[in-house]
Every structure is written in C-alpha cells, then in structure tokens.
Amino acid sequence: LQFQPQHHHHHHHPPKPLSLSLRIHNSTITNTTIKTHNTFQFLKPYILSQHKPILCGWLCSAISVYSLSNLLSKFSKIATINAPDTLPLAALLVARLIATYAQHALLWEASLNAVYNLRLHVFDRVLRKELAYFEANDALSAGDIAYRITAEASDLAVTLYTLLNTIVPSTLQLSAMMMQMLVISPALSLISAMIIPCMVLVVAFLGKELRKISKETHISIAALSAYLNEVLPAILFVKANNAESCESARFKRLALMDYSAKLKKKKMKAVIPQVIQAIYFGVLCILCAGSVVISRGSFDRYSLVSFVTSLLFLIEPIQDVGRAYNEWRQGEPAAERLFAMTRFKNKVVEKPDAVDLERVTGELKFCDVSFGYNDDMPLVLDGLNLHIRTGEIVAIVGPSGGGKTTLVKLLLRLYDPTSGCMLIDNHNIRNIRLSSLRRHVGVVSQDITLFSGTVAENIGYRDLTTKIDMERVKLVAKTAHADEFIRKLPEGYKTIIGPRGSTLSGGQRQRLAIARAFYQNSSILILDEATSSLDSKSELLVRQAVQRLMQNRTVLVISHRLETVMMAKRVFLLDNGKLTELPRSTMLDGHKDSLLSSGLVI
Numbered sequence: 021l022q023f024q025p026q027h028h029h030h031h032h033h034p035p036k037p038l039s040l041s042l043r044i045h046n047s048t049i050t051n052t053t054i055k056t057h058n059t060f061q062f063l064k065p066y067i068l069s070q071h072k073p074i075l076c077g078w079l080c081s082a083i084s085v086y087s088l089s090n091l092l093s094k095f096s097k098i099a100t101i102n103a104p105d106t107l108p109l110a111a112l113l114v115a116r117l118i119a120t121y122a123q124h125a126l127l128w129e130a131s132l133n134a135v136y137n138l139r140l141h142v143f144d145r146v147l148r149k150e151l152a153y154f155e156a157n158d159a160l161s162a163g164d165i166a167y168r169i170t171a172e173a174s175d176l177a178v179t180l181y182t183l184l185n186t187i188v189p190s191t192l193q194l195s196a197m198m199m200q201m202l203v204i205s206p207a208l209s210l211i212s213a214m215i216i217p218c219m220v221l222v223v224a225f226l227g228k229e230l231r232k233i234s235k236e237t238h239i240s241i242a243a244l245s246a247y248l249n250e251v252l253p254a255i256l257f258v259k260a261n262n263a264e265s266c267e268s269a270r271f272k273r274l275a276l277m278d279y280s281a282k283l284k285k286k287k288m289k290a291v292i293p294q295v296i297q298a299i300y301f302g303v304l305c306i307l308c309a310g311s312v313v314i315s316r317g318s319f320d321r322y323s324l325v326s327f328v329t330s331l332l333f334l335i336e337p338i339q340d341v342g343r344a345y346n347e348w349r350q351g352e353p354a355a356e357r358l359f360a361m362t363r364f365k366n367k368v369v370e371k372p373d374a375v376d377l378e379r380v381t382g383e384l385k386f387c388d389v390s391f392g393y394n395d396d397m398p399l400v401l402d403g404l405n406l407h408i409r410t411g412e413i414v415a416i417v418g419p420s421g422g423g424k425t426t427l428v429k430l431l432l433r434l435y436d437p438t439s440g441c442m443l444i445d446n447h448n449i450r451n452i453r454l455s456s457l458r459r460h461v462g463v464v465s466q467d468i469t470l471f472s473g474t475v476a477e478n479i480g481y482r483d484l485t486t487k488i489d490m491e492r493v494k495l496v497a498k499t500a501h502a503d504e505f506i507r508k509l510p511e512g513y514k515t516i517i518g519p520r521g522s523t524l525s526g527g528q529r530q531r532l533a534i535a536r537a538f539y540q541n542s543s544i545l546i547l548d549e550a551t552s553s554l555d556s557k558s559e560l561l562v563r564q565a566v567q568r569l570m571q572n573r574t575v576l577v578i579s580h581r582l583e584t585v586m587m588a589k590r591v592f593l594l595d596n597g598k599l600t601e602l603p604r605s606t607m608l609d610g611h612k613d614s615l616l617s618s619g620l621v622i
C-alpha cells in the first residue's frame with residue numbers, strides 16, 4: 021500500500037512541499053515477519069514485572085470460581101433447601117461478586133502498567149535513534165510512529181488483559197464446571213464434551229482470517245494518522261493554495277479505507293459468538309432429548325437444571341479462550357510493530373571511553389572529510405579540508421543542495437563521515453561524548469524549532485529536568501533584542517507560545533533562537549542560513565543580535581547573504597562536494613560571478 025509522493029522534499033528546505041504527499045510505510049508489517057517467539061520475548065519482561073497484581077488477580081479468580089461451583093452444587097439440592105440455608109448462598113454470591121471485581125481490576129492494572137512501561141521504553145528508543153532513521157527515504161512518518169505508540173500500544177493493553185484474564189481464570193472455571201457436570205451425569209458430560217472440538221476448529225479458522233483483516237485495519241488507521249500529521253502542520257500552505265477540498269477528498273479516501281477494513285473486521289468478529297451459540301444450542305437439544313432417555317428415576321429435574329447451568333458456565337470460559345486467542349491474533353501485529361521500532365542499530369555510536377570535554381577553546385579542523393548519504397549516490401562532500409582557529413569567523417557559501425547543512429550534521433555527529441575526520445581542539449569528535457560535543461557546538465538554523473511551552477522554556481530549552489535559570493533567560497533575551505517584544509506578550513516570559521511558535525513573527529522567532537544560542541553559550545557556533553528569511557524591519561535588530569552572538573566564539577557562517585559573509589575573515593565556496601577558498605580582497609570583483617551563480621545575494 022503506497023501512495024507515491026508527487027514531490028520529493030527535504031524537511032529543512034525553505035519552500036514547503038508543493039503538494040502534500042503521503043506515504044504509508046508498512047514494510048515492517050509485510051516484509052519482515054517477526055516470529056511470535058520474539059514478540060513474546062519482547063513482551064515477557066514487561067509482563068513479568070507485573071507478577072504481583074497478576075498473581076493476586078488470579079487468586080481472586082480462584083475464589084470467584086470456587087464460590088460459583090459451590091453455588092451451583094447447592095442449586096442441585098434446591099428442592100430441600102430451607103429459608104435459613106439461603107444465607108450461605110447469599111454469602112457465596114457476594115464473595116463471587118467482590119472477587120470477580122478484584123480480579124478484573126487487578127488484571128487491568130497489570131496490563132496497563134506493562135504497556136505504560138513498554139511505551140516509555142519504545143519512545144525512549146525511538147528518540148535515541150540516529151537522524152538517519154528519521155531521514156531515510158523509507159523512514160516511518162511521524163504520524164505512523166505516533167499511531168504505534170498511542171493507539172497500538174493501547175490495543176496491546178486490551179490484548180494483554182484478555183490473555184491474563186483467560187489463561188488462569190478460564191481454565192479454572194472450565195475445570196470446575198466439568199467436575200460439576202461429571203458428578204451430576206458422566207453420560208451427559210460426554211455428549212456435552214462434543215462442543216469443545218467444534219469450537220476450537222471454528223475459533224482457529226476465524227482467528228486466522230481475523231489476523232489478516234486486523235493487519236488491514238492497522239495499516240489503514242496508521243495511514244489516516246500519518247496523513248493528518250502531515251497536513252495539519254501545513255495548514256497555512258493548504259489554505260494559500262485553496263487546497264481544502266482537495267485535502268478533504270484525500271482524507272475521505274483514507275477514511276473510507278479505514279471504514280471498510282473496520283467493518284469487515286467487526287462483521288467477522290460478530291460471526292464468532294453466533295457460530296458458538298449455534299453449536300451450543302444443538303448440544304442443548306441433544307441433552308434434553310438424551311436426558312429423558314438416560315435419566316429414568318435417578319435423574320431428577322433439579323439435577324438437569326444444575327447440569328445445564330454448569331454447561332452454561334462452561335461455555336463462557338470456552339468463549340473467553342476463543343476471544344483471547346483472537347485478541348492475541350489481532351494484538352500480535354501491534355506488538356510486532358512496536359517491537360520493530362526498537363530494533364534499529366545506530367551507526368553513530370559513542371565510544372565507551374569517550375571523553376567529556378569540560379570546556380573547549382573552539383579550534384576546528386576538517387581532515388579529508390568525505391560523506392555520502394547512500395553508498396549508491398554520489399558523495400555530497402568530497403575530501404574537505406579546513407582549519408578554523410579559535411575565535412575565527414569563517415563563512416561558507418554555495419548553491420543550495422551543495423552540502424552545507426550536511427557539513428553541520430557531520431559536525432554534530434548526527435552522521436559520521438564516510439572517510440576523514442573532524443577535530444575539535446585536536447580531539448577527534450568520535451572520541452568525545454555525544455552530549456559533550458553537542459553542548460559545545462551551538463547551531464542556529466533557518467527553520468527554528470519552537471515547542472508549545474512558555475517563552476522562557478523555549479529559550480532555556482536543553483534539559484527540561486534541570487530548572488531554567490530565569491535571570492539568565494532574561495539576560496540572554498536582552499542581548500538578543502528579544503526582551504522588548506517578550507515583555508509585550510500577555511504574560512511576558514510565561515506566555516505559552518502555540519505549537520511551532522506560529523503566533524510569533526519570523527524575526528521574533530529568529531531572536532528567540534539567538535537568545536537560545538546565547539543561553540547555550542557554546543564555544544563553537546554555526547549559523548546555518550540563520551538570517552536568510554527576514555523582514556527588513558526586524559532585520560537590523562537580528563543582525564545586531566547575531567553580531568553580539570558571534571563575539572568570542574569560533575563561528576561558521578553558512579549564508580547566501582553578503583552582509584553576513586562580510587563579517588567573516590575567510591570565505592569558502594562549497595560546490596560539487598569541494599571546498600575552495602575565495603580570496604577576500606577580490607571577492608567583490610573577481611569572484612562576483614561565481615558568487616552570484618552560487619546564489620549569493622549581493
């Protein structure tokens with residue numbers, strides 16, 4: 021199931037995709053068959069960690085079954101019962117009600133807890149995956165990941181609950197009822213036993229079908245979620261292109277797919293109990309006929325009532341086992357899909373003996389750095405050499421798609437170079453702790469990431485577990501010329517800015533990003549086209565803020581604007597994977613053409 025994208029795009033390129041395209045990734049569902057065994061192994065620790073509520077729940081189920089069989093055996097003697105004897109009956113009934121309630125509550129607690137822990141684990145694993153996992157052509161979309169972690173994990177809780185509620189309680193009830201029936205009439209019990217193989221056959225057959233349909237419903241709902249995750253963030257773009265009806269139609273198609281898949285599944289599920297009842301009804305008819313023949317005197321009608329009641333309570337656990345089996349058939353793909361997200365091996369790994377650099381001076385060296393995103397694609401960077409001294413400002417210009425942002429990704433070790441190395445203060449960055457490296461290299465890029473949170477949280481965004489230093493936030497905001505507009509916001513620094521900061525202007529967002537970089541205060545600063553999309557009014561303020569930010573740091577400016585480039589001591593051109601220095605003195609005349617052709621705005 022795949023809708024081909026009509027327009028290929030990369031997330032960091034300024035123009036939004038021309039048409040919103042949707043790709044549904046089900047490679048992990050259809051192509052990779054993970055053995056059930058592995059899925060079990062994957063779930064096992066989460067289930068085992070809940071052994072306490074599970075065992076308590078099972079104990080309650082034993083109490084509940086015990087009270088039931090006692091009740092039923094008393095029923096067979098109901099003719100001889102006197103008024104005072106009904107008291108223990110009532111007590112048994114109450115015991116059963118309470119025990120059954122506790123059983124369900126405890127088993128739900130165990131299932132929800134297991135899935136809660138599983139969810140935390142899966143999301144943490146996803147977060148810690150390297151950038152390549154998210155950027156690959158066949159990467160899962162954000163919507164798909166979101167769907168798996170939200171809805172599918174919830175479904176899995178239902179599956180776990182059903183399984184836990186079946187394994188022991190149903191077996192107990194099944195055996196208790198069989199005993200009951202055997203005691204009353206072995207002959208009739210034998211006839212009734214016919215139900216079991218019939219039901220097993222039906223359930224097994226339907227279970228297989230159910231699993232198939234269940235996969236379809238998973239794919240269609242994931243597609244719906246992926247679609248919404250793509251279209252809603254681009255709402256401005258949709259409106260600007262009058263594309264509401266077009267997107268409505270696209271949504272309708274996906275919603276219809278989900279509807280048909282769900283309907284098919286629900287119809288299938290509705291058949292199962294009917295088939296079981298039909299079998300059950302047949303057996304009842306045989307029993308009624310049979311009892312007349314078999315009983316004769318020794319078998320009174322109370323015994324028949326008791327027997328049939330036991331049979332009724334026998335059907336219940338059998339049905340439960342069938343339901344649990346089906347539930348597992350449906351839940352298994354969900355577990356597999358969650359499991360699949362945890363199995364990805366990062367190529368960028370931290371060495372066990374990596375060092376934590378307390379502070380760096382900011383000397384930067386690239387030695388023969390080559391890099392390609394894929395083996396079968398041409399190199400994006402081809403043998404780059406560059407030495408930036410401490411406190412120096414160096415600019416890199418070049419056509420878009422030339423590999424400038426890729427260079428930044430390498431410096432942050434979001435990818436590792438195919439060959440060559442990068443040094444910070446003469447430490448190979450492969451030998452530096454990732455957290456340390458990313459603390460010392462600050463990046464301000466063109467598209468600024470803001471989270472729905474307060475202004476202060478956005479400026480102090482690092483590790484939200486450490487408390488944000490408000491004094492420092494205000495100080496950096498002043499330095500970044502952001503203080504003035506922040507004060508005018510309804511609640512100042514405590515104002516919640518909407519998702520992606522859509523309530524702020526481009527220049528304001530830019531200044532927040534600069535304030536954030538001040539807050540981070542890294543020795544190495546990279547400005548990746550940081551000031552390329554600004555309105556002229558806020559431009560001066562931003563430029564001043566940037567100039568302040570560049571002081572006392574090693575700065576790599578990536579830009580196609582001459583003004584920003586003019587602040588640099590040396591200017592390099594990155595084109596066709598090669599880096600060449602542009603002589604500064606002749607930059608404005610001799611190399612004007614090459615600068616212009618490389619997209620530099622003068």
Ligand code: ADP
Nearest residue numbers: 030155393400419420421422423424425426427
């Ligand atoms: P610049 O920042 O100079 O505009 P980039 O570094 O973003 O250029 O991109 C350089 C080249 O690498 C482009 O041809 C782009 O299509 C390609 N590219 C960027 N990101 C990826 C990726 N995740 N996977 C494959 N190719 C990519």
Ligand code: MG
Nearest residue numbers: 032424425426
């Ligand atoms: Mg770029």
